[in-house]
Amino acid sequence: MSQIGTPENPVRVAIVGAGPSGFYAAEHILKDADTHAQVDLFDRLPTPFGLVRGGVAPDHPKIKSVIRVYEKTAAREGFRFFGNVKVGHDIEVEDLERLYHAIVFTVGCETDRQLGIPGEELPGSHAATAFVGWYNAHPDYCEERFDLSGERAVVIGNGNVAMDVARMLALTDHELHQTDTADHAIEMLDRSTIREIVVLGRRGPAQAAFTNPEVKELGEMEDADVVVDPADVELDQASQAYIESDEADKTTRVNVEILREFAQRKPSGKRKRIALRFLRSPVEIKGEGKAESIVIGRNELVDEGGTLRARDTGEREELECGLVLRSVGYTGIPIEGVPFDEKRGLILNEGGRVLDSHDAGHKTGHYTAGWIKRGPSGVIGTNKKDALETVQHLLADVAEGTLLDPQSPEPEAVEALLGERGVRFVSFEDWQAIDEAEVGRGEPHGRPRVKFVRVEEMLGALGEKVSG
């Protein structure tokens, strides 16, 4: 293979997945002064930005402003976006191997983890990922239906997604109508009769995974009181010793302070309440043909090799509820032709270099970054550093000349292939036209945008402008 990464022979990289890690990987590659590169960023949706569009809660618009950073990457020379192209369906990994020197998988963790309890599959019991996708107008979830006609919803899990879904259920119409929440979700949430949202953490306040601003916000809702039982914030000895020690991280310490302050509050008569309960696990979801109640077990904490784990005490209670949202983390979905670590739900990799198998070496030219590389953790910015590690390895392999040797590295080849297959791909300019149309739909209502929900609507908004 002749020297690549030169102006005459740029390194051609396909990135699969246009979420934060895909954009950060593109940025790190394109800004490298020593390497001439071209990046094609693929996404199965016509819309870029992954969870920034489809995951971040609609009432958190500031978090979404990170999109400006990704737009700068998209404006760089050598960058192209191929939206509405599903790898494994419209184009195979084998095709990418014929067209690019390197492939970076940044597909995130697209599905939910299971609880493994009886009744989990009853109608009315949903993965929080589905609820999040539904209120964020993700095309995969637009047909989902959530029964919001009961009095109580139970959210299982103590992460930031649990905070988001609890808050979304408690927003007032007024708060909701200022956001870019999907119209179908606004309509249903307006009619919701849910008055109590119970959030169950299987461990204690000092083990919660949520962060300070997210839990604090629950105490500042326009029309919802936050309720914490004072007994729940009395820590066990080990947790108390931890938060008093130098090892304790600030987030944990402040979380406990916030929760203790919540425990002292008296309900102020707001219409809704969010009850945060700790050391509680769901044991069974019961109901005739749909979720009607949830059996909850009380836990105690036990030290297992330095980690405090939840152990069932055998004590039970049953709460009526028609809606259960399971928010216990995400996991990855394997991609045909890409080695996968089933146990961890991730692409098998070392520092972002995809491995052939647990004991074999690097799969030449294959890389990964973001959640599908390290697991569903951290905030959006965490992916910047994560992508840098991967790209540093990729650039080292450019220098070593140990990348793929594609048969058709010319930039037109991928367009020709997609054209032959009748794939209507969406360029970045096309996306900008969709974006403009959505923003235009929001303006008369004082909303940041009114999102299109179905792929056909998005493509329809392009009219003549569709490329491919």
Ligand code: NAP
């Ligand atoms: P997460 O932070 O990993 O939290 C998962 C929660 O589920 C933990 O409290 C965990 O408890 C609990 N859990 C796991 N298995 C369980 C089981 N079988 N029964 C009961 N509880 C169980 O996951 P996430 O909330 O999905 O968030 C994913 C990532 O996105 C996180 O890094 C999060 O910070 C980030 N995020 C950030 C924001 C924001 O910045 N505003 C918003 C949303 C998401 P244990 O600790 O006991 O395992």
